[in-house]
Amino acid sequence: MSIEASSKxxxxxxxxxALEAQQQPSWPDSDVLQEVTGELRTRPPxxxxxxxxKLTAQLAAAGRGEAFLLQGGDCAETFAESDADRIRNKIRTxxxxxxxxxxxxxxxxxKMGRMAGQYAKPRSSGMETRDGLTLPVYRGDxxxxxxxxxxxRTPDPRRLLEAYHRSATTINLIRAFTGGGFADLREVHxxxxxxxxxxxxxxxxxxxxxxxxxxxxxxxxxxxxxxLRTTDFFTSHEALLLDYESSMTRIDSRxxxxxxxxxxxxxxxxxxxxxxxxxxxxxxRVSNPIGVKxxxxxxxxxxLALAERLNPENTPGRLTFVTRxxxxxxxxxxxxxxxxxxxxxxxxxxxxxxxxxxxxxxxSGYKTRDFATVINEVHGFFxxxxxxxxxxxxxxxxxxxDDVTEVLGGAEEVDDAxxxxxxxxxxxxxxNHQQSLEMAFDVxxxxxxx
Ligand SMILES: O=C[C@H](O)[C@H](O)COP(=O)(O)O
Ligand SMILES: C=C(OP(=O)(O)O)C(=O)O
Ligand SMILES: [Mn+2]
Numbered sequence: 001m002s003i004e005a006s007s008k009x010x011x012x013x014x015x016x017x018a019l020e021a022q023q024q025p026s027w028p029d030s031d032v033l034q035e036v037t038g039e040l041r042t043r044p045p046x047x048x049x050x051x052x053x054k055l056t057a058q059l060a061a062a063g064r065g066e067a068f069l070l071q072g073g074d075c076a077e078t079f080a081e082s083d084a085d086r087i088r089n090k091i092r093t094x095x096x097x098x099x100x101x102x103x104x105x106x107x108x109x110x111k112m113g114r115m116a117g118q119y120a121k122p123r124s125s126g127m128e129t130r131d132g133l134t135l136p137v138y139r140g141d142x143x144x145x146x147x148x149x150x151x152x153r154t155p156d157p158r159r160l161l162e163a164y165h166r167s168a169t170t171i172n173l174i175r176a177f178t179g180g181g182f183a184d185l186r187e188v189h190x191x192x193x194x195x196x197x198x199x200x201x202x203x204x205x206x207x208x209x210x211x212x213x214x215x216x217x218x219x220x221x222x223x224x225x226x227x228l229r230t231t232d233f234f235t236s237h238e239a240l241l242l243d244y245e246s247s248m249t250r251i252d253s254r255x256x257x258x259x260x261x262x263x264x265x266x267x268x269x270x271x272x273x274x275x276x277x278x279x280x281x282x283x284x285r286v287s288n289p290i291g292v293k294x295x296x297x298x299x300x301x302x303x304l305a306l307a308e309r310l311n312p313e314n315t316p317g318r319l320t321f322v323t324r325x326x327x328x329x330x331x332x333x334x335x336x337x338x339x340x341x342x343x344x345x346x347x348x349x350x351x352x353x354x355x356x357x358x359x360x361x362x363x364s365g366y367k368t369r370d371f372a373t374v375i376n377e378v379h380g381f382f383x384x385x386x387x388x389x390x391x392x393x394x395x396x397x398x399x400x401x402d403d404v405t406e407v408l409g410g411a412e413e414v415d416d417a418x419x420x421x422x423x424x425x426x427x428x429x430x431x432n433h434q435q436s437l438e439m440a441f442d443v444x445x446x447x448x449x450x
Contacts, residue, residue, distance in 0.1 A: 001256035012285050013249055013258055021242055021278035023122040023271055025143045025155035026136075033157040033243060040164060040247035045261030046116065046171050047235065049252035049287070055234050055264045056289040058110045060317030062393040063349035068107050068447060069320075069394025070098055071236060071265075071351070072436070073114030075428035076121050079141045082166045087173050089401025090115060091182070091233065092191045093433050096204060097440035099188055103211055104444025110234070110394070116170040117237035117263045119163040120244075121427050122271040138426060141166075142241060146426050160244050167262065171235055178233040185228040186215065199411045200437040236265035239290075242278055249286055257287045267291030267322060270356070275305050284310050291320040296329040296357065300340025307346040320349040322396050323381065326357030327373045330380035338390050351394040352381035359428060362408070366419040368429045371409030375442055382446045392450065395443060399431040410435040 001009075027033045061067040072094055090113065098109040119142035128137050135153040138146045142163035145152030177183060188208045192201055219225060239245045239260065248262035260266055266286070270293040272279040283290050292306055303321065311319040321341075325333050341348050354377035355369060362368045378395065385392040404422045405414050406429035423429075431439060 006251070006256060009251070009256075009258060009285075013246065013282070015285075016242055016246065016278035016282040019276065019278040019281055020274070021272075022274065023240060023269075024242065025139055027155050027157050029157065036157045036160050037243050037247045039161060040244065043164060045248070045250060046164075046167055047261055047264050049255065049257070049259045051234070052259055052264050052288040054232070055110070056315070056317040058108075058232075058317070059289050059320060059349050059393075060347075061108070062110060063316055063347065063391060065391040065393070065450070066107070067110055068101060068105065069110045069112060069349070069351055069396075070094060070101060071112040071114060071394060071396045072097070072399045074118060074400060074425070074430060075398045076140050076426050077115065077118045077166075077170075078146075078426060079162060079166055082170055084173060086400075086402065087115070087170055088177065088182075089433070090399070091174060091177050091401075093399060093401040093436050094233075095183055095231075096191050097436055099185070099191075099211065100204065100207060100437065100440040101444050101447060103207060104441070105447035105450075107447060111231065112234040112236050112265060113174065114236055114398070116174060116235040117163070117167040119166070120238065120240040122238070122240060122269050140427075142244065157243075160241070163244065164248075164262075174233050174235065179230045181229060183231045183233070185211070186225065188212065198434060200434045200441070203441060204437055234264040236263050236267065236291075238269050239266035239279065239283055240269065240272065242282060246282060249282070252287070255287075258285055260286045260288050263288075265289050265291065265320075267293060267320075269293050270295045270324065273306065275302075275309060280306070280309060289317055289320065291322050291351070293322045293324055293353065293356070294337065296325045296333050298333075298337060300336050303337050303341055304344055304346065307341060307344075307348060311347065314345070314347050316347040317349065319347070320351050320393070322351045322353045324353035324356040325377065325380075327354070327376040327380060329357065330377050331384060334381070334384045335388060338384065338388055342388070342390060349393040350385065350391065351396050352378055352392065353396040354378045354381070355396075355398045355428065362416045362419060364416050364419060366406075366416075366423055366429070368419060369407050371407055371414075371431070371435055371438070374407070374431075375439065378439070378443060379446070382450070386450070395439075397431060397436070397439065398428055399436045401433050403434070404430060404432045406430050406432070407435055410438055
């Protein structure tokens with residue numbers, strides 16, 4: 001690339017600063033912010049351009065119906081819970097779900113964590129009031145603390161550096177687990193250890209036995225299983241805090257193109273996807289595969305304009321639309337979006353987030369979701385694509401590997417009274433380990449029928 005062309009690219013990467021950016025914290029001290037972003041710019045990348053390109057190719061396959069994306073993790077990761085046990089439990093849950101889906105549907109599953117960077121949250125309101133005290137709302141550990149004091153709720157830019165470090169140690173562990181034998185498909189039984197006493201685990205155990213049998217058969221036929229020792233596991237988060245995302249955006253020395261090096265896949269949230277806004281501008285300029293969340297108010301014209309803006313070359317795998325319509329709306333609103341996009345020949349990978357359109361407050365006051373409603377939205381998603389002859393390319397869920405009680409229902413029949421038992425999320429309710437497996441079995445049936 002000529003010097004002139006590359007300085008144009010660099011100038012473009014700063015264009016977002018002139019545009020309106022929704023959902024940014026009011027950082028109290030701009031000098032500290034400058035120091036922190038300067039520091040971040042000198043830190044090593046967390047992911048590499050070649051890995052992002054590999055993911056783009058895999059997402060293109062998902063868009064054609066030759067693979068399926070499984071993207072899952074916390075609504076909001078926290079510094080306090082970025083420990084080895086919790087990270088391992090999440091990876092294990094995603095690996096188990098992927099085994100169920102791969103075996104059930106005979107289809108490669110792309111494994112992606114909402115992990116190693118999911119530290120910032122958009123919120124419905126900027127302030128909250130409790131017992132007469134009004135404070136800034138919690139915006140994720142990269143911004144402020146959850147504790148309800150003025151000190152903790154004041155945004156602190158130094159948290160961006162902490163978020164980088166926690167992301168680095170998390171991705172390090174992900175790479176160790178998935179490259180060092182933990183993800184070996186021959187360990188499919190081990191992942192279930194200690195969880196046998198309920199229907200989803202018993203069903204998983206049966207499936208693991210079938211996988212074992214199939215592998216023994218293939219080994220007897222002389223198949224080499226070395227390739228099953230490791231697996232790709234990609235990272236993703238919402239690209240919300242533009243000071244952070246822009247500091248982590250670097251020019252790839254091989255291609256001369258900019259990549260966001262904080263995660264393999266970044267998405268733009270439902271609240272920040274304004275066509276002329278700062279988030280769309282910054283992500284339009286990076287070469288990673290990217291996603292946009294689309295809620296029930298999205299028109300076909302909005303979706304088309306986003307597709308043209310974010311993927312002007314119409315590269316397959318570059319753009320994923322993550323629809324989050326709500327179980328009650330999806331069958332009515334999704335068809336016009338999908339038809340509008342396909343009528344123009346736009347390359348889009350369609351993914352279902354059945355969580356964010358189905359949140360409500362329970363009688364006892366917990367922010368929750370109902371497992372049956374969540375599953376209903378996934379069914380609606382498959383039905384719509386089935387009837388239009390288009391491809392349901394993946395699933396985006398908020399989950400944890402622990403036995404929390406945040407989502408109602410499932411085989412354990414978590415009810416309103418049970419929510420108090422282990423309600424641990426700081427923002428949105430997550431499927432627990434067992435509910436995640438139940439969902440995987442359900443989706444594998446739908447994929448099998450696809
Ligand atoms: O995770 C998504 C959003 O950040 C969250 O649903 C917003 O929640 P709020 O309405 O409690 O602010
Ligand atoms: C904020 C989120 O979703 P959405 O932008 O779809 O509301 C999220 O994924 O946590
Ligand atoms: Mn959420």
